[in-house]
Amino acid sequence: MNWIKLEKSLSFLLRHSPETLQLQMDPEGWVDTDALVKAVKFKESRFDLKALQKIVRDSQKQRFSFSEDGSKIRANQGHSVKIDLKLSPTTPPELLYHGTVERFLDSIMQDGLKKGDRQHVHLSLDLETAQKVGQRRGKPIILTVNARKMHEEGHLFYVSDNGVWLTEQVPPQHLNLHLP
Ligand code: HQG
Numbered sequence: 344m345n346w347i348k349l350e351k352s353l354s355f356l357l358r359h360s361p362e363t364l365q366l367q368m369d370p371e372g373w374v375d376t377d378a379l380v381k382a383v384k385f386k387e388s389r390f391d392l393k394a395l396q397k398i399v400r401d402s403q404k405q406r407f408s409f410s411e412d413g414s415k416i417r418a419n420q421g422h423s424v425k426i427d428l429k430l431s432p433t434t435p436p437e438l439l440y441h442g443t444v445e446r447f448l449d450s451i452m453q454d455g456l457k458k459g460d461r462q463h464v465h466l467s468l469d470l471e472t473a474q475k476v477g478q479r480r481g482k483p484i485i486l487t488v489n490a491r492k493m494h495e496e497g498h499l500f501y502v503s504d505n506g507v508w509l510t511e512q513v514p515p516q517h518l519n520l521h522l523p
Contacts, residue, residue: 344389350398352383354406357418372426373415405505420503423460430501430509435490439466439508440521442477445484448520456486456513463501463509466490470521485521493517 356379361368364382368374376395384390399407399416409416420428441456441464456464466488467473477483493513494500501509 344387344394346398346401349383349387349390349394350402350406352386353395353398354418354421356383357407357416358422359424361424368424368426369415370427371429372417372422372424373410374417376409376414376416379416408504419505420463420465420507420509422462425462428501428503430503432499433502435494435500435508436468437489437491439468439488439490440470440473441466441486441488441513441518442473442475442483443486444477444480444482446481448484451486452515452518455515455518456488458512463511464513466508466510466513468506468508485523487519487521488513489517489519 356364356366357368357372357374361374364379364385366374366378366382376392380390380392380395383395395416399409405419406421407416407418417428422428443451458464465476467476470485473485474483477485490500490508490510493510498510503509
């Protein structure tokens with residue numbers, strides 16, 4: 344089985360388009376595990392619950408979680424479908440990081456970080472992670488986010504189950520270019 348392709352398909356289904364395989368998603372983003380296995384099996388006959396468990400366990404970014412009894416599964420972050428992960432607001436550290444690329448810089452410095460189709464702007468706790476996120480698009484550029492200051496001004500921050508910091512938007516005055 345092509346595990347990378349399968350993980351990508353799961354991300355697509357559980358973050359963006361459960362309806363592609365006629366899956367029902369509840370308001371907190373959960374999909375019935377058996378229904379998901381059945382639906383994916385239809386496309387990839389060797390797929391089964393064991394394969395799904397392997398992907399969830401081995402996912403480098405820990406992109407998915409099972410419910411406590413395993414009957415449901417959801418993506419930990421990255422959704423464009425309107426769901427509520429029911430995360431609690433969390434006090435951020437002084438600084439968080441965002442990895443991007445130079446071609447977006449002018450626009451970001453003018454309008455701030457915007458969430459686009461996703462439900463949140465994604466921020467990282469450490470430089471290395473931000474570097475990797477930026478690298479997906481080319482030569483990475485790192486922005487520092489004055490997260491604590493934003494928090495003091497009333498912006499809400501959340502941490503997903505796989506450690507990604509989330510917030511609604513970052514205004515330009517709270518962004519700085521990180522110089523290596
Ligand atoms: C940019 C991956 C112009 C932003 C990663 C980014 C992450 C602007 C792109 C997760 C802008 C959005 C998310 C503005 C933001 N003008 N460009 N005002 N504001 N941008 O993919 O943070 O592998 O939606 O810099 O690890 O790159 O999917 O966000 O380049 O956690 O699990 O617009 O995706 O995780 O791109 O990545 P994305 P992201 P997964």
